[in-house]
Structures are given as C-alpha cells and as structure tokens.
Amino acid sequence: MPRQAYVNGRYQPHSDAAVHIEDRGYQFADGVYEVVPVYNGILVDEDLHFDRLDRSLAELQIEEPMSRPALKLVARELMRRNGLSNGFVYMQVTRGVAPRDHKFPKDSRPALVLTTRQMKPHSPQVLAEGLKVITVTDQRWDRCDIKSVSLLPNVLGKQAAAEAGAYEAWQVDGDGMVTEGTSTNAWIVTGDNKVVTRDATHSILNGITRITLLELIKAEGYSLEERSFSVAEAQEAREAFLTSSTSFVLPVTQLDGKPIGNGHPGILTGKLRHHYMDYMQTLRKSA
Template sequence: MPRTAYVNGRYLSHAKAAVHIEDRGYQFADGVYEVVPVHNGILVDESLHLDRLERSLGELRIAMPMRREALKLISREVMRRNHLSNGFLYLQITRGVAPRDHKFPVAAKPAVVMTVRQMKPASKEKLEAGVSVITVPDIRWARRDIKSVSLLPNCLAKQQAHEAGALEAWMVDGEGQVTEGTSTNAWIITQDNVLVTRNANQDILNGITRVALLERVAEEGVTFEERSFTVEEALSAKEAFITSSTNYVMPVTAIDGKAVGNGHPGLLTMKLREAYVSYIESAGAGRAKTAA
C-alpha cells in the first residue's frame, strides 16, 4: 500500500515527500521531533507528547507552527490515509527554510513533517529471551532533555550496539553513571527489589513511557528510587529493562555480554510490562482515536 506523508501543508506520496535544501533541520539539526505510539488506532498519551513538543520548541525558541488542535487533525488524517492501526506517528518541526546562517532567521516559518509507520508488537520469543545492551561513553551535548533532531552521537552508539549483536547501547557519563539508552530510558531492579532509574533533568530525555510507567509503579506499590546508577550496579542487579514509545517495557538480560540476574526476564519487569500494556489498552492512556 502506498504511504502518505504530510509536509508543510500538503499530503504527498511518501516517495516524493521532501523538504527544501536550506531547511535548518537539514543543515543545522535546528528542530525537534516526537514519536507517538499508536495502539489499536489510538494515539497513546498524545497530550503528554504534545506537552513535551511545546517544551522542546520553547527551549530552542521555535514558535509552535499551529494550534494543537490543528496538529491533532493533521495527525489523524495522516493515520487515516495510511490505514494505521498499530505503529507510530513521527512529527518533526524545524525552524524553517532560510539562507544558511548560524544566527536565527528573522522571518522563517517553522516547517512541519508528519509520517507514520506500521509496527508489529514485540515477539513472544524476544520477550521470553530479553535483549542485550552494551555500554558506551556518553558524548552528547548538555541539553539531552530537549528532544532535538541532533542525534548523531545516538546513531553512532546504536550502530556500535548493532555490530556487537545488542539491541541498545547504554550511555555512561564521565563519573561512570548510566544516563540512558540511545533511544530508551534505562532501569534496574536491585537485589532488594528496589526499582531505580535516573532522575529526569538535563542529563536525560524524560521519556513519555517513563512518565506513564512511574504512575503504574506507584499503583503497584513498588519501592522506587529516582537516582543515577553505575555500570557495576547494573551488572549486579537482579533485573534490568528499557522503556520507550516503541519498546514499551523490554527486559534486558545481558549487559556487555554479562548476564543480568539469572539471564532471563525478571518477574517484576514482566509485571510492570503487563501493567503498562493494560494502561495503554485502557482509557487511562488519554487516548485519542483516529476518525474512521
């Protein structure tokens, strides 16, 4: 089935969709993006994603290109034209097109792109085996809380993980503390059954799945600490997992080739995954369904 994209006011064939060569997102990575999961035709936590989008734009001093309701209408039309039921919506906003100059252009109009992609849920085999991660130095800029399209360090680390046969790379700061994955948040469960993930500040992106899962953690009565942890602490943990809009809650069973716990997905990890999946299948996800 042909795919359709939205580019600056037009619905175009995905194969022919393009932006101007002087779009500042292309030349300077001067823009932000959001990835919104779609589950059974539902945009999951749409309001939280739009909140983060507005915050990221504000931090870069880029104006919202249109009202929220307009963005919502466009997203539903893109979903409808692509018959999307399960997958994700990708939304990117840049500062716009202007002659190449490091300074902000005076009159550039923010550029908007939306695409969608079908995605199958994680396989039973993947969930039963868990996934592996490697650790790499965190070489990114100091404002990781902004969901910027500037992702080259993340891409380099993700490629390194792929070449090592791992799903993800956990980035480690200069003090030996894990910050986050290239496209995920990192979590461990200690031998005392304490759930730990790094506190949300400028060192990490505060994932929407992370936010939603923390609410489930409170409901489940799980002991939780929001703090950094070292690679050594992760290797000695009872369980570990990653979260993201495309992975939900995914068990990690090996770090740098060494087994986590007994080398199998942990009971608490899978319990939290079930709680999150139940959440996104319920009205609690703040769901917004595409028009038929």
C-alpha cells in the same frame, strides 16, 4: 493508496515528500521531533507528547507551526490515509528555510513534517529471552532533555550495539553512571526489589513511557528510586529493562556480555510490562 506524508500543509505520497535544501533542520539540526505511539488505533499519551513538543520548541525559541487541535487533526488524518492501527506517528518541526547563517533568521516560518510507520508486536522470543545491551561513552550535548533532531552520538551508539549483536547501547557519563539508552530509558531492579531509574535532569530525555510507568509503579505500590546507577550496579542488579514509545517495556538480560540476574527476564519486569499494556488497553476503552 500509496503511503502518505504531510509536509508543510500538504498530504503527498511518501516517496515524493521533500524539504528545501536550506531547511535549517537539514543544515544545522535546528529542530525538534516527537514520536507518538499508536496502539489499536489510539494515540498513546498524546497530550504528554504534545506537551513535550511544546517544551522542546520553547527551549529552542521555535514557534509552534500550528495549534495543538490542528496538529491532532493532521495526525489523525494521516493515520486514516495510511491505515495505521499499530505503530507510530513521527512529527518534526524545524526553524524553517532561510539562507545559511548560524544565527536565527528573522523571517523564516517553522517547517512541519509528519510521517507514520506500522509496527509489528514484539516477538515472543524477545519477551522470553530478553535483550542484549552494551555500554558506550555518552558524547551528547548538555541539553538531552530537549528532543532535538541532532542525534549523531545516538546513531553511533546504536550502530555500535548493532555491530556487537545487541539491541541497545546504554550511555555512560564521565562518572561511570548510566544516563539512558540511545533511544530508550534505562532501568534496573535491585536485590531488595527497588525499581531504579535516573532522575529527569538535563542529562536525559524524560521519556513519556517513563513518565507513565513511574505513575503505574507508584499506583501499584512498588518501591522506587529516581537516581543514578553505575554500570557495575546494573550488572549486579536482579533485573533490568528499558522503556520507550516504541519498545514499551522490554527486559534486558545481558549487559556488556554479562548476564543480569539469572540471565532471564525478571518477574517484576514482566509485571511492569503487563501493567503498561493494560494501561494502553484502558486508553482504547475510554476513547
């Protein structure tokens, strides 16, 4: 069976899936999205993802396209049709179709799209050598806590990273402090073994993997600080890593061409990745 997508109430071949040219997501980036990881056939932290989707919709005053139980059924049916066991479910909600006008339309219905993608495990080379990261100026709007489909600054940052031979770009605010990556949260481990990541304000997207890892860090008794850190502090850190729904926990060993620590993935980073992978295994056992 060809790959399927779900568009506004219909399952259809992915190659034929389309939305109207006056969909406000297309014309105004007037919409939000979620990426829910799938690990061994299980939707990881799905309720946390749905909670964030609901919050993003509420912040933009977009109605929910369907109830949460119904949306869960759609996601699982699409996984079944596409044979998805490891990868992610992408879901996007826009304000819907209406004649082009900046103000909210009065009679549009939210548009809902779901797709899936298979993903391979991270390569042994990445885990053994770590990732290169560059820094870019954070050019985004002031509500980065909303998971909006308006991602042009993120796209430009990711492209800059690719052109520099790096995996990711960490964005830096006007005070020289790291906010987050273009699609990841940023973390460092200080010389005295404190795990540091920026606190969840409007300046960053509060990643679901970030939320879960914070709980695992606390449960394991590691020292933790939620605060800003500078590029200079990151370059002087003992370790660094990044998190996201598709990266899980991955080591960062180079920042702007300078090695972090000894230039190899850190011991604590490896432990945290192990804790997170164990956590996902427990989800499968309890499903």
